[in-house]
Amino acid sequence: MRKTPLYQAHLNLGARMVDFAGYLLPLQYTSILEEHLSVRRGAGLFDVSHMGEFLVRGEDALAFLQWATANDAARLKVGRAQYSMLPNARGGVVDDIYLYRLGEEEYLMVVNAANIAKDLAHLQGLAKGFRVELLDLSEKTALLALQGPRAASLLQGLTDLDLSQKRKNDVFPARVAGRPARLARTGYTGEDGFELFLAPEDAEPVFLALLEAGATPCGLGARDSLRLEAGFPLYGHELTEETNPLCTPWSWVVKKEKDFLGKEAMLGQACQERLVGLVLEAGVPREGYRVLSEGRPVGRVTSGGYSPLLEKGIALAYVEEGAEGSFAVEVRGRAVPALLSPLPFVPLK
Template identity: 80%
Template sequence: MKRTPLYEAHLRHGGRMVAFAGYALPLQYTSIVEEHRAVRRGAGVFDVSHMGEFLVRGEEALAFLQWATANDASKLRVGRAQYSMLLNAQGGVVDDIYLYRLEEAAYLLVVNAANIAKDWAHLQGLAQGFRVELEDLSEGTALLALQGPKAAEILQGLTEADLSKKRKNDVFAAQVAGRPARLARTGYTGEDGFELFLAPEDAEAVFEALLAAGAVPAGLGARDTLRLEAGFPLYGHELTEATNPLCTPWAWVVKGEKAFFGKEAALAQACQEEVVGLVLEVGLPREGYPVLSGGRPVGRVTSGGYSPLLGKGIALAWVERGAQGPFFVEVRGKPVGASLSPLPFVPLK
């Protein structure tokens, strides 16, 4: 397994290490629920250095990204970011990504760790014919995510940048604890927060400074329960190569008024299934559990777990479009009542 620059720091702080996307990363330090609540009430810091980063630059960088991504990259001004997707020729999702415009003709793509090689090959293929240069920065980039309602307060004490003037999806350069960084007001928890792009040699010092300033170290377990409460997808679960994004709650990403790779295939498909949110009366739903209605299977859970804020089990599931309730989730062989829920599952600021 690969190790991030924070591997020794995780061990020092009691991180319980597990394998994830080829990396050794902390599942938790104390407990998943404690870390989850710390992020919702205060601030937690996650090591997400396993994520991939691609630099796209050149005179046709924008034209290339308009073709390669489903969202409208032309809407991005310098210093702004957007959620987007890469589609395949069948209209399925190669990956969901974040795109940052760093300069007039320079962009940064952040991709899922397990998809780095696949995404790189996909983008290299699409770049043929464009005057554009792609560079894989993944190995030389450390990434921290400081998330929670107190994130700005904690970070402000470590940087000269005026964070009160930074909006959601802003990206900018700044010093943090005396180390150069690129900051983005983005994240994967549904809370306010910042992601910090750093040189690997600076990551541990910044991580320790954030903890000393009041952030709690948080692991993969809390990251997953937080994103689930926020109703965010996880690639390989809600989104796959066979998923039509137009059949999901994240269809807003797909901008049909522009041309992009995979568009016609996605538009040509009828949605036989859709993604819904479910709250269980009792028990915990897990990936793969059947969703039932009228005594028959109508879908399956793609992500499920315990919501510390609701005190109940919650799930994202693919179900037959138009399926009528009442719904049940088969938990360990027994049907448990489940109600449809709007996303996000909990109120978020």
Template identity: 80%
Template sequence: MKRTPLYEAHLRHGGRMVEFAGFALPLQYTSIREEHLAVRRGAGLFDVSHMGEFLVQGPEALPFLQWATVNDVAKLRVGRAQYSMLPNPQGGVVDDIYLYRLGEDAYLMVVNAANMAKDLAHLRHLAQGFRVELTDLSQDTALLALQGPKAAALLQGLTEADLASRRKNEVFEARVAGRPARLARTGYTGEDGFELFLAPEDAEPVFEALLEAGATPAGLGARDTLRLEAGFPLYGHELTEETNPLCTPWAWVVKREKDFLGKEAMLAQACRERLVGLVLETGIPREGYRVLSGEREVGRVTSGGFSPLLEKGIALAYVAEDAQEPLSVEIRGKAVRASLSPLPFVPLK
């Protein structure tokens, strides 16, 4: 397994290491519930150095990215970021990404760890004919995510940058604990917070400084329960090469007024199923569990787990467009009543 620059630090702090996307990462340090609630009520710190980072630059970076992504890159000003997706020719999703505009003709794209090689090959193929240069910065970049309602106040004690003036989806350079960093007011938990792009050798000193300042180390387990409560997708579950994003709650990211790869195929597909949120009366739903309407199977759970805030099982599931309530989820042969829920599952600031 690959190791992030924080591998030894995770061991020192009691991280229970597991394999994820080819990397050794902490599943948890104490308990998933404790780390989850630390993020919702205070500030949690994640090592997300396994994510991929690509620099896209050149005089035709903008038209290239307009073609390669579904969101409107032309609206992205320097110092701003946006959530987006890489479409395929069939109207499905190669990956979901975050795009940061660093300069007039320079953009940083963050992609999912499991898709790095696939995404880079896809982008390089699309780049043929554009005056654009793609550089894989993944090996040279460490990435931390400080998330929670107290994240800004905690981080402010370690930087001279005025964090209060920085809005959501803003990206800027600053020094943190004396180390150069690129900060972005973004994250994957539904809470306020910052992601810190660092040189690999600076990751451990900044990680330790944030912990000393009061952040709680958090692992993959809490990261997943937090994103599920927030109603965020996980690639390979809610989004795939066969998924039409227009049939999901994230259809807003697809800007139909511009051209992009696979647009005609995407728009031509009828939505025979829709992605919904479910809250269960009892039990914990898991990926692949059947969703029922009476005796009829109408869908499958794509992500499921226990919500520490609701103290109930919650799930994201694709269900047939004509599915009627009441619905249930089959758990070990028993149909458990499930109620449709708006997303996010819990109130977020």
């Protein structure tokens, strides 16, 4: 079991620790509901140091990333970031990622913790023939996520930089609580917020300074309920090596006007099923529950849970292409009526 630089700080705060992607991380400190609402109404602070970070640099960095990612990296100006995916040769998804352009020939790629080794091997294989250097900075990087409507005002008190001038998806150097950091106005909750890239030795002082300034410590439980409420995918659930992103609400990521690995396979596949959002009349759906249409099984839940804002069960699910009529989710042997819902499930800024 691996530990982040904040492991002892989590214990000191009474966190309930669990195994996630081989790391000991906080599931919750008080309750998932309280932490969820603290992000929607104030500012919540997450330790996401388990995520992977790769530095991509060199004169062919852009050409390499154009081939390796589904989004258009050429649209990124220095100091900007974009959500993207790593496609495979079959048109599926190796991982979903965030890409940050740090310099003219330098990019930072953030990948999912469980996929660090797989992604690195995949990218190293693709890099052959490109004049590009690929460095794994995962062990040298700590990462915090400060999320919520009060995130900017809370963080502003700890830095001399004018955060009001920073837009969503901006990335920039700063000092936070006297420590050097790279900040990005990005996150995984649907709220405004910042992710803070730090040296491991600076993580705890900045973490504690943010808590003292008024942030609420939040664990994996709230992180998952927040991303589900926001209608965001979790790799291994909504996106896999076998899923075609064109059959999901995140098809906008795929820029068909450029060439990339697996493009022909991806565009050549007809969608046999599509990913949709469902809101239940009662009960809480969970991964693997069957989705019914007119009483017939037509799909499966990939992620499900309780929405604190809607006060109802919500789910992301793959259903047969063309399935229509009245939907239901089979919860503990009972068909619970469900309505199709646009994403996100709740209004977000």
